[in-house]
Structures are given as C-alpha cells and as structure tokens.
Amino acid sequence: MDRLAKKNEWFARAEKVIPGGMYGHQSVKYLTEDFPLYFAKAKGTYLWDVDGSQYIDYVCGYGTNLFGYGNEQIERAAALQLQNIDTATGPSAVMVELAEALTRQVSHADWAMFCKNGSDATSMAMVISRAYRGKRKVLVARGTYHGASPWNVPYTTGITKEDRAHVVYFEYNDIESLDAAVKSVDGDVAAIYATPLRHEVLFDQFFPSVEYAHACRRLADEQEALLVVDEVRTGLRLSRDCSWSDWGVHPDLSCWGKAIGGGYAIAAVLGSDKAREAATNIFVTGSYWLSAVPMAAAIETLRLVRETDYLEHTKRLADKLRAGIAEQAERHGFELKQTGPSVMPQMLFAGDDELVSRGRAWASEVVKSGAYLHPWHNMFFTASHTDEDIARTLEATEAAFGALKQKSVALNRLDILDTVQR
Numbered sequence: 427m428d429r430l431a432k433k434n435e436w437f438a439r440a441e442k443v444i445p446g447g448m449y450g451h452q453s454v455k456y457l458t459e460d461f462p463l464y465f466a467k468a469k470g471t472y473l474w475d476v477d478g479s480q481y482i483d484y485v486c487g488y489g490t491n492l493f494g495y496g497n498e499q500i501e502r503a504a505a506l507q508l509q510n511i512d513t514a515t516g517p518s519a520v521m522v523e524l525a526e527a528l529t530r531q532v533s534h535a536d537w538a539m540f541c542k543n544g545s546d547a548t549s550m551a552m553v554i555s556r557a558y559r560g561k562r563k564v565l566v567a568r569g570t571y572h573g574a575s576p577w578n579v580p581y582t583t584g585i586t587k588e589d590r591a592h593v594v595y596f597e598y599n600d601i602e603s604l605d606a607a608v609k610s611v612d613g614d615v616a617a618i619y620a621t622p623l624r625h626e627v628l629f630d631q632f633f634p635s636v637e638y639a640h641a642c643r644r645l646a647d648e649q650e651a652l653l654v655v656d657e658v659r660t661g662l663r664l665s666r667d668c669s670w671s672d673w674g675v676h677p678d679l680s681c682w683g684k685a686i687g688g689g690y691a692i693a694a695v696l697g698s699d700k701a702r703e704a705a706t707n708i709f710v711t712g713s714y715w716l717s718a719v720p721m722a723a724a725i726e727t728l729r730l731v732r733e734t735d736y737l738e739h740t741k742r743l744a745d746k747l748r749a750g751i752a753e754q755a756e757r758h759g760f761e762l763k764q765t766g767p768s769v770m771p772q773m774l775f776a777g778d779d780e781l782v783s784r785g786r787a788w789a790s791e792v793v794k795s796g797a798y799l800h801p802w803h804n805m806f807f808t809a810s811h812t813d814e815d816i817a818r819t820l821e822a823t824e825a826a827f828g829a830l831k832q833k834s835v836a837l838n839r840l841d842i843l844d845t846v847q848r
C-alpha cells in the first residue's frame with residue numbers, strides 16, 4: 427500500500443471514533459495531503475509519523491518544548507519523580523519548589539499557581555483580575571489568541587454572545603484604541619490583556635512599540651485594574667524573564683504554559699503581591715493540576731534555562747535558517763516575508779491569496795523532503811536544533827522553491843478561513 431493510501435486508512439479509522447478525525451489547530455485538514463497525520467515517535471528535533479517517515483520539526487509541539495523532545499535531563503527528573511509521587515490526594519513538595527524557582531526566575535512574580543494548559547492559565551488570570559477589585563470588564567486586543575475557552579476562541583460555532591459579554595476589544599499596538607476601550611467601560615475594568623508580540627495565525631508577526639507596552643501598564647494602574655501578560659507562546663523563548671520586563675514593563679499577572687514543562691503538561695499563573703489576596707480568595711482547580719511529574723520536569727527545564735546558552739544557541743541557528751531561506755527566496759524570485767523573532771518565525775508569501783495557496787504549496791514540498799515547516803502558523807526553534815538540521819532544511823527549502831516555480835498552485839479550500847473571525 428502506498429503512503430497516501432495508508433494515511434487515508436488511518437484517517438478513515440480515526441473519523442469513525444474521533445469527530446473530524448482530529449481537531450484544533452493541530453488538525454492537518456488545514457494543511458495539504460503531503461503532511462503526516464498521526465505520529466509514532468518524537469526525539470530531539472525529530473518526528474516520525476506512523477509510517478516511519480522522519481521530519482526535522484519546526485513546530486515543536488506548537489512550542490511545548492525548549493530543549494527538544496525527550497530531553498534526557500528533563501526525562502530523568504520526571505522519571506525520578508514518578509518513582510515517588512505524581513497525582514495524589516494533595517500537592518507534593520515539588521509544587522513548592524517549582525513556585526520558588528519560578529518566582530526567582532521571573533522578576534515580577536511573588537507567587538505561582540498551577541494548572542495544565544495555557545487556556546486554563548488565561549482563564550484563571552481573568553477570575554483573579556475580577557476578584558481583585560470586583561470589576562467585570564476584560565480588555566483584549568481584537569483577534570488575539572489567548573486560548574480556546576469560550577471567552578476567546580476564534581471560532582463562533584457553539585459559542586454565545588454572552589460567553590464574551592464582558593470582553594471589550596481594542597486594536598493591538600494602538601494606544602488611542604486602547605484608551606477609547608478603557609473610557610467606554612471606565613471604572614469597571616478588571617484587566618488589560620497583552621501578548622508580548624503580535625503572533626496570530628495567517629498574519630505577519632510584529633512587536634508593539636515600547637510606548638504601547640507602557641500605556642498598557644499606565645492605563646491598568648489608572649483603572650486599578652491588573653495588567654496580564656500572556657507568555658504562553660513566548661515564555662522563555664525570547665527572554666529568561668517576562669518578555670516586556672526587558673522594556674521595564676512589569677505585569678501584575680503573567681500566564682505561562684507550553685515550554686515551561688519541557689514537554690510535560692503544566693501551565694502557570696504568576697502574580698505580584700498586589701494580586702495575592704485576590705488569588706487566595708478564588709476557587710480554581712482540576713484533578714490533574716497538581717501532578718508532580720510535570721512539576722519536576724519544569725524545575726529541571728528552569729535549571730537548563732538558567733545554566734545553558736539555549737537562548738543564544740536557538741537564536742544563532744534561527745538567524746541562519748532565516749538568512750538562508752531569504753537568500754533562496756530572492757534568488758528564485760519569490761517575496762517571502764519572514765516575520766517576528768527568528769526563533770518563533772512566521773513565513774508568509776507576499777501577495778499570497780486568502781487560502782495561503784502558495785505558502786501551503788511550498789511547505790508541502792518542504793515536508794516531502796523531510797522538514798516540517800508550517801505555512802501559516804508561527805514556528806518554534808529548540809535548543810536541540812543543530813547546524814546539520816539547518817543545512818538539511820535549507821536543501822529541502824531550496825528544492826521546494828524550485829518545485830514551486832514549476833507548479834500551478836491549485837489547492838482545496840482552507841476551512842479555517844470559513845469560520846475564523848478575522
């Protein structure tokens with residue numbers, strides 16, 4: 427049976443028992459048939475699909491690790507913890523140790539609370555913000571992803587207006603728009619949410635101005651509201667601290683997930699003393715939120731963050747890939763926009779259609795040569811990427827540019843565009 431037939435067989439099985447066969451942004455129905463469907467193994471920078479094909483991965487679990495899949499030191503810490511206690515009747519000592527490690531690492535943080543996913547963290551931050559002064563309105567930049575909870579998910583199917591009743595929208599990086607949003611609900615602002623940079627799917631990424639970050643801080647203070655910085659995607663990828671702290675803008679709450687557990691399921695809300703009482707007074711929990719194994723993995727991840735040059739290493743390799751692809755694109759006559767930090771690159775072809783047809787066709791060729799690049803979601807580098815990976819990836823992208831010139835780009839509709847609120 428050829429590869430495509432095998433893939434289809436897996437998908438047919440999946441569709442019988444899983445609605446749609448798979449779901450969320452991880453669903454390959456948004457990609458092309460050249461992308462693998464189900465994976466069998468992940469190690470370091472590499473992924474293997476169920477048919478045994480290997481890929482150099484630049485999506486990296488959508489950012490769930492900084493040190494590659496199955497990093498030995500992190501795995502050892504997790505395995506040691508598992509010998510003693512994981513999910514039990516109450517929290518374990520590692521919860522205290524992890525909270526201590528995070529509050530040492532992140533300058534604004536005086537305390538930590540744990541959960542499983544980024545969406546849990548951003549929703550918990552909302553409850554804390556409302557508990558802080560009993561106000562209701564949460565200000566969110568239009569189109570910004572803070573998770574798949576009904577108050578923010580970018581789809582509207584199954585979601586009611588009431589789910590977002592107290593969410594007020596403004597334009598990202600637009601101080602006037604933020605100011606107007608604040609004025610429209612003056613006196614009832616619980617929180618201003620911010621992502622450190624604009625990193626939405628299908629759009630070029632960009633950092634806001636430093637003035638905008640300071641305006642978020644000032645307006646939150648004027649309203650006695652909390653400034654919440656959502657580091658779920660960016661956390662520890664751009665800085666060893668909160669990303670805006672490098673600009674002197676310290677949030678009251680920050681949300682973390684993805685990379686902090688080194689591949690294990692854990693997320694966190696970190697807060698300053700100002701928000702401690704509010705955080706103490708709310709009720710939040712989940713059966714697996716206090717599991718010890720992911721906490722031990724997170725403690726080891728933080729040690730690697732402190733003691734290795736992972737940030738510098740990933741930036742060097744990411745810059746190298748960016749430069750190589752830029753040179754190839756230019757030589758082949760394509761305008762490929764590579765935006766955002768090189769360690770979290772977004773790659774979109776200038777003038778591509780709404781369906782990202784050119785980008786999908788290019789990524790499709792790349793994946794056939796064994797490198798997994800995403801055509802419309804930002805990607806992620808890890809410390810396990812090597813110079814050899816970059817060289818092999820550049821061979822794949824070179825071949826893909828060549829193939830793209832030959833190919834007429836006709837692809838199926840990109841379903842995401844039907845329902846996403848843009």
Ligand SMILES: Cc1ncc(COP(=O)(O)O)c(C=O)c1O
Pocket residue numbers: 488542543544545546548571572573574621656657658659660683684
């Ligand atoms: C900025 C941001 N916030 C929150 C989330 C939600 O995280 P999770 O998918 O772990 O619930 C994401 C996920 O991509 C994110 O990028």
